[in-house]
Amino acid sequence: MITVEGLTKTYGPTLAVDDVTFTASPGRVTGFLGPNGAGKSTSMRILVGLTRPTSGTATVLGHRFTDLPNPGLEVRVLLDASAQHAGRTGREILTLSQQMMGLPPGRVEEMLDLVGLTPTESGRRVREYSLGMRQRLGVATALIGAPEVLILDEPANGLDPGGIRWMRDLLRGHADRGGTVLLSSHLLHEIEVIADDIVVIGHGRIVARGTKADLLAGTGTLVQTRNRGPLVAGLDAAGVTFTDHGTPYAGAVTLRVDADPELVGRLAHQADVALLGLRPADGAGLEEMFLDLTADTQRESAA
Numbered sequence: 525m526i527t528v529e530g531l532t533k534t535y536g537p538t539l540a541v542d543d544v545t546f547t548a549s550p551g552r553v554t555g556f557l558g559p560n561g562a563g564k565s566t567s568m569r570i571l572v573g574l575t576r577p578t579s580g581t582a583t584v585l586g587h588r589f590t591d592l593p594n595p596g597l598e599v600r601v602l603l604d605a606s607a608q609h610a611g612r613t614g615r616e617i618l619t620l621s622q623q624m625m626g627l628p629p630g631r632v633e634e635m636l637d638l639v640g641l642t643p644t645e646s647g648r649r650v651r652e653y654s655l656g657m658r659q660r661l662g663v664a665t666a667l668i669g670a671p672e673v674l675i676l677d678e679p680a681n682g683l684d685p686g687g688i689r690w691m692r693d694l695l696r697g698h699a700d701r702g703g704t705v706l707l708s709s710h711l712l713h714e715i716e717v718i719a720d721d722i723v724v725i726g727h728g729r730i731v732a733r734g735t736k737a738d739l740l741a742g743t744g745t746l747v748q749t750r751n752r753g754p755l756v757a758g759l760d761a762a763g764v765t766f767t768d769h770g771t772p773y774a775g776a777v778t779l780r781v782d783a784d785p786e787l788v789g790r791l792a793h794q795a796d797v798a799l800l801g802l803r804p805a806d807g808a809g810l811e812e813m814f815l816d817l818t819a820d821t822q823r824e825s826a827a
């Protein structure tokens with residue numbers, strides 16, 4: 525269990541993390557989603573005692589990370605897969621962890637098997653590893669002490685589609701065995717496929733939080749037409765709100781309407797508007813919110 529309450533961190537005038545509160549529960553994969561610079565890494569660094577918060581608390585299994593007696597056996601962290609000692613071989617790095625935690629030597633081989641690093645690969649120096657291989661080694665180091673809680677910052681970075689699938693199955697298995705998994709990403713799709721619960725952060729603040737099912741449900745209807753004007757007039761007359769959701773092809777528009785498909789179809793019919801498409805907007809609300817956050821970030825960095 526991870527509990528973050530009222531966490532705030534300022535760097536001079538920059539409010540990196542602003543009153544962040546969330547939990548990550550055992551048996552579930554919690555996705556921490558936000559565009560670049562949203563405050564994910566800072567929150568995770570505070571969680572594992574690498575950065576001191578300005579205010580608020582963060583605990584893992586009921587303790588501040590720095591108060592855990594042998595954190596490696598309870599919590600493992602993969603913050604930056606590139607930060608591993610470049611001059612050591614993968615096997616040496618794992619052996620060091622195994623010895624430091626007082627684990628049986630056989631654990632090293634088990635972990636290499638688990639993450640799919642071959643004997644030749646594990647005998648090479650880390651400076652010769654691809655980013656994907658470093659991620660695999662990072663995961664092996666994270667799991668060697670069989671910790672209950674896993675905290676991973678952008679673990680899918682540098683993995684190919686097969687690697688992402690492997691990572692997803694591995695994290696799923698960990699949660700299914702009762703473990704707690706918190707992972708961050710700036711990619712909505714990645715979080716959507718892996719997470720059970722989602723916490724969305726933008727500009728240091730939590731902007732949405734809930735189960736994936738809840739966040740993806742109840743987001744209305746996507747409707748496509750070449751007759752935007754009459755359709756919008758019909759929706760307005762019925763007091764139904766909507767947002768523009770792009771142009772699927774020349775001359776047509778997509779709207780996301782805050783009503784179920786049946787009502788939207790009926791209103792379109794009354795307005796004598798031909799529709800090109802009508803379907804539940806699964807996840808479109810979350811996608812819009814996330815695109816807005818990302819666009820804000822891009823506008824700011826361009827300014």
Ligand SMILES: Nc1ncnc2c1ncn2[C@@H]1O[C@H](COP(=O)(O)OP(=O)(O)OP(=O)(O)O)[C@@H](O)[C@H]1O
Binds near residue numbers: 539560
């Ligand atoms: N040591 C620091 N000194 C000053 N500002 C910092 C420091 N660390 C982070 N920041 C600022 O805090 C904000 C949040 O950064 P953070 O790295 O937590 O974001 P992030 O969500 O992890 O982004 P990314 O997806 O790009 O890794 C940014 O504006 C960043 O510039």
